[in-house]
Amino acid sequence: MLKVLGRANSVNVQKVMWCAAELDLSVERVDIGGAFGGNDTDDYLARNPNGRIPTLLDGDFVLWESNTIVRYLCEKYGASPLFPISLESRSRAGQWMDWYIAELHPPMTTLFWQLIRTSPEDRDAVAVDKAIESCSRLWALLDNHLASHSYLLGDELSMADIPVGCSAYRWHCMNFQQPELPALKAWWTRLANRPFYRKHVMLPLT
Ligand SMILES: N[C@@H](CCC(=O)N[C@@H](CS)C(=O)NCC(=O)O)C(=O)O
Incomplete structure (x- = not known):
């Protein structure tokens, strides 16, 4: 096991x-x-x-x-679609997974630590505003992609959705005014309808 x-x-x-x-x-x-x-x-x-x-x-x-x-x-x-068969699709999955780590994870980490793990009186308002600005720009980029895709690689869940999908729960559930990003929200709702996503990702934010 x-x-x-x-x-x-x-x-x-x-x-x-x-x-x-x-x-x-x-x-x-x-x-x-x-x-x-x-x-x-x-x-x-x-x-x-x-x-x-x-x-x-x-x-x-x-x-x-x-x-x-x-x-x-x-x-x-695994097998397709979780592990894409063609080199091009696998590389596209890698692109989104690396993009998440390199671009989105750092400002999301700042936001999460400030809003969830720091008491209100100790928060750095400038850091919070800067992280919200960076995250909003990056989530908008993904929203634009998802306007024509149900999942990151197309019609079905693949490994590309997994890292950024975990972060999407935090983005939607932290307490601040998120920008309207309808395609992102629709994709996140599709993830939230999956029992294993609910079981392993949609946990209390601590
Ligand atoms: N790049 C590493 C980062 C791992 C990482 O930073 N993990 C955090 C938790 S999300 C950690 O180990 N924190 C220290 C701790 O939990 O004691 C990965 O993706 O596995």
């Missing part, structure tokens, strides 16, 4: 758990990181020298970096 080391409220762990569930894989998840700790022990660091979560154990094979784990699971255990 696969083992995932990482607490359930981590967006990076959620990607892996949601992906594994869509692939119908059995996973044992172990609470590590955050308040649980355990990611600074010698044993953990021997598996993941970053001291970050998640870490995947697939038998003797150990893997870290959540997007890489999603790709690995989809390629090893």
